[in-house]
Amino acid sequence: MTWGVWGKNFNENQVIETMHHCLEQGITTFDHADIYGDYTTEKMWGDAFAKANIARENIQLISKCGIQMLGKARPENRVKHYQYDKKYIISSAERSLKELKTDYLDLFLLHRPSPLMNPSEIGEAVEYLISSGKIKDFGVSNFTNSQINLLQQDTAVSANQIEISLTATNSLTDGTLDSLMSQEITVMSWSPLGSVFKEDTDQNKRIVQKLSVLSEKYNATQDQLLLAWLLKHPSKIYPVIGTTTKQRMTNAAKAQDIDLELQDWFELLESSVGRRVA
Helix, strand or coil: CCCCCCCCCCCHHHHHHHHHHHHHCCCCEEECCCCHHHHCHHHHHHHHHCCCCCCHHHCEEEEEECEECCCCCCCCCCCCEECCCHHHHHHHHHHHHHHHCCCCECEEEECCCCCCCCHHHHHHHHHHHHHCCCECCEEEECCCHHHHHHHCCCCCCCEEEEECECCECHHHHCCHHHHHHHCCCEEEEECCCCCCCCCCCHHHHHHHHHHHHHHHHHCCCHHHHHHHHHHCCCCCCEEECCCCCHHHHHHHHHHHHCCCCHHHHHHHHHHHHCCCCC
């Protein structure tokens, strides 16, 4: 999302260079959505990928569909809304394939739930996309347990990309992670660093204070410790990092080597919620 006009607005050479840097760190999955950059970022990335000399089988591509944004790209939209009819889901996936210069997506997600979702119609679209080889797996983003259960009447859901971080911990206790684990659904975290480096709040001051102590103990950066906190969870969370900075990408990859001690993990949680853990 941040490689295009919604972020650093990389030129083609910068995109290629950043792709290769990711691969050098062992980061091989690239997370897209049709709406990024007002429906422009997939093409920007795909044009660069076509010249990057990277074998398709060595990377994984994810995209999402369903959000209809207001903007220049779709002047017919009068209001932001969600669209999940069979024809649109298929056409959106095919558009992403074209823009990303690939024959298939490793994972295709519904970006946000709609109150008008028809599970059987979504299931028909997913069945077509999988059977035709256009997607390998199907998942969702920002869906509740009940919404996933609704979809699973007609099609298997293999992943849910949710907001979870040290500053967004509701899924630890509201049953989200429990349900995803019990169904063996892959958990992905968007904004895995939360608001720690974005907002000057009492919560973040407490977190940073604890991170400062632990940084010395683990010889790690604060962003690494935030990722290590997520990676400790038994649901095997996959953080979706949003940085465009090469050093932060390198740090993120190395966070996998940090095994937080049990009490350190709970001290960080305590710093987030501002009280002893119940």
